[in-house]
Amino acid sequence: MARIALAPVLGYLIVEQYFHVSLGLFALAGATDLLDGYIARNWANQKSVLGSALDPLADKILISVLYISLTYAHLIPAPLTALVISRDVALIAAVFYVRYKTVPPPITLSKFFNPCYATAQLKPTLISKVNTAIQLVLVAASLASPVFHYTDSVFLQALWVITALTTTASGYSYYHYGKKTVEVLNNTK
Known part of the structure; x- marks a missing residue:
């Protein structure tokens, strides 16, 4: 979960315009994410319920911090950042709602927030996976733009x-397919 720890550091470096260092740390965060995923997929004893719960949260935290910081540095437009974060907030709210509906009574805070007591799993749609990749490509390209002097590039605008x-399509796919993207693991309610 190095991404959670790196998020505020990256945010600070971007705001202070240390783009060379932030680009390197972003690459490191990506490498640790790939390594973490590889280990979880290939060694069953290394996969944990806590890790499965924290991985998407780490992605949301990192993306949010990066987009806000890059917007502050005038490298990503504010309306785009608002769209990205709004979609993530809506997804998190939906996950909380599903969690509330699937945790058997009595619902306590310790039971509700216990990642070892899984009741439902959100299955990402294909467009959501594509969207995450594109969002990360935009972050990398935006971080690299002041380093390689292409901040006003048509490539970035595209x-x-x-x-x-893709962010809009991803949000719509979760709304449209709704229950098909959620697998209830423990239907006791």
């Missing part, structure tokens, strides 16, 4: 539009 479209 990535903004593509990111907005």
Whole structure:
């Protein structure tokens, strides 16, 4: 979960315009995510319920911090950041709602927030996976733009539009397919 720890550091470095260092740390965060996923997929004894719960949360935290920081640094437009974060907040709210509906009574805070007591699993849609990849490509391209002097590039502007479209499509896919994207693991309620 190095991404959770790196998120505020990256945010600070971006706001202070240390783009060379932030680009390197972002690459490190990506490498640790890939390694973490590889280990979890290939060694069953290394996969944990807590890790499964924290992995998507780490992604949301990292994406949110990066988009806000890059917007502050004038490298990503504010409306795009608002769209990305709004979609993530809506997804988190939906997960909390599903969690509330699937935890058997009596619902206590310790039971509700216990990641070892899984009641439902959100299955990402294909467009959501594509969207995450595009959002990360935009972050990398935005971090690299002041380093390689292409901040006013048409390439970046095209990535903004593509990111907005995939973010909207991803949010719509969860709304449209709703229950098909949620697998209830313990239907006792």
